[in-house]
Amino acid sequence: MKTWEGLSDIAELVEPQSTNRDDFIQECTTYRLNGVVAVYRTAASVSVTGLWDEELVNALPKSLKFCSSVGAGYDQIDVHACSARDPPIKVSNTPTAVDDATADTAMFLILGALRGFSYGISALRKGQWRGGNGEVAPLGHDPEGKTIGVLGMGGIGRNMKKKCEAFGMKTIYHNRNPLSEELAGGAKYVSFDELLAQSDVLSLNLPLNKKTRHIISTAEFNNMKTGVVIINTARGAVMDEDALVKALESGKVWSCGLDVYEDEPQIHPELVKNPHVMLLPHMGTYTIETMTAMEEWCISNVRSALETGKLRSPVPEHVNL
Numbered sequence: 500m501k502t503w504e505g506l507s508d509i510a511e512l513v514e515p516q517s518t519n520r521d522d523f524i525q526e527c528t529t530y531r532l533n534g535v536v537a538v539y540r541t542a543a544s545v546s547v548t549g550l551w552d553e554e555l556v557n558a559l560p561k562s563l564k565f566c567s568s569v570g571a572g573y574d575q576i577d578v579h580a581c582s583a584r585d586p587p588i589k590v591s592n593t594p595t596a597v598d599d600a601t602a603d604t605a606m607f608l609i610l611g612a613l614r615g616f617s618y619g620i621s622a623l624r625k626g627q628w629r630g631g632n633g634e635v636a637p638l639g640h641d642p643e644g645k646t647i648g649v650l651g652m653g654g655i656g657r658n659m660k661k662k663c664e665a666f667g668m669k670t671i672y673h674n675r676n677p678l679s680e681e682l683a684g685g686a687k688y689v690s691f692d693e694l695l696a697q698s699d700v701l702s703l704n705l706p707l708n709k710k711t712r713h714i715i716s717t718a719e720f721n722n723m724k725t726g727v728v729i730i731n732t733a734r735g736a737v738m739d740e741d742a743l744v745k746a747l748e749s750g751k752v753w754s755c756g757l758d759v760y761e762d763e764p765q766i767h768p769e770l771v772k773n774p775h776v777m778l779l780p781h782m783g784t785y786t787i788e789t790m791t792a793m794e795e796w797c798i799s800n801v802r803s804a805l806e807t808g809k810l811r812s813p814v815p816e817h818v819n820l
């Protein structure tokens with residue numbers, strides 16, 4: 500890629516040769532990688548290295564000071580193990596570049612889940628028009644007048660809010676702290692419990708970490724409106740998938756729209772069987788324009804680190820590192 504090659508004006512570029520984690524750990528000790536200062540980490544590299552957990556982070560070359568990772572989510576990297584190294588490995592992600600495409604995906608899931616479009620789409624493809632065997636697609640719901648609750652009102656959540664307004668939806672949100680009025684743009688800050696109780700559609704837009712894993716589970720579903728619609732474009736494990744399946748079965752949750760799953764690429768079989776739910780295979784940023792923008796953002800972090808000693812967009816945990 501041109502932008503990557505463009506870095507050769509300021510650095511020697513090397514690419515690891517390994518095809519599995521053990522070989523990569525071994526390769527980190529070789530002369531070729533020993534001396535590497537900054538890493539451009541692609542999303543696909545996880546299939547070779549596995550997670551950047553404590554073991555892997557501690558095996559990385561001692562010379563390494565920066566990791567620029569593609570993607571807004573960085574849950575595959577143990578950022579605390581990176582900070583604990585001496586010197587620390589500073590980590591950056593690619594926020595902002597993902598906002599439009601991921602919010603667009605969320606809108607597709609919101610409309611599809613509210614309207615029950617998945618049912619119609621699969622019936623039609625089976626030659627059954629709106630249904631077969633005596634069953635017809637249930638009537639859906641309009642977005643107009645519905646309250647969307649955003650859990651994690653960051654770049655994507657705020658982008659979604661604007662798009663939801665065009666569909667006549669009202670936005671409430673919960674973050675650990677309220678946003679400035681300017682950033683909130685008229686969305687109302689509510690407590691976590693109020694968000695659960697008041698949302699007609701609940702959208703999960705917060706990062707996955709130890710504190711947010713299964714932040715939505717049985718107790719939280721019990722506190723929601725009956726007939727709520729759940730949208731998840733964040734990470735599968737922020738929600739307890741087994742609890743979601745039970746809440747769908749009981750009718751507590753009317754439908755859901757999911758782009759992400761607890762154990763990708765595995766999907767809970769009951770979700771796959773359910774004709775009513777909208778499911779996508781993690782395609783939030785899967786466009787030429789957005790993936791290009793993410794890669795360029797990521798490489799700009801490498802350039803900034805090499806030229807100034809600072810990453811352009813360090814992850815929140817590393818802003819003051």
Ligand SMILES: NC(=O)C1=CN([C@@H]2O[C@H](COP(=O)(O)OP(=O)(O)OC[C@H]3O[C@@H](n4cnc5c(N)ncnc54)[C@H](O)[C@@H]3O)[C@@H](O)[C@H]2O)C=CC1
Nearest residue numbers: 571572597651652653654655674675705706732733783784
């Ligand atoms: N489906 C896909 O393809 C994509 C998924 N993502 C996922 O979406 C997530 C959000 O992305 P952005 O909006 O760019 O991140 P962001 O960092 O801009 O926003 C996250 C928001 O969540 C809030 N938050 C953090 N912990 C919280 C907690 N315990 N309770 C309530 N709020 C909390 C933060 O304060 C922040 O406002 C990413 O972490 C990533 O996992 C991002 C891009 C594409």
Ligand SMILES: O=CC(=O)O
Nearest residue numbers: 570571572597784
């Ligand atoms: O899942 C995608 C990301 O950017 O995070």
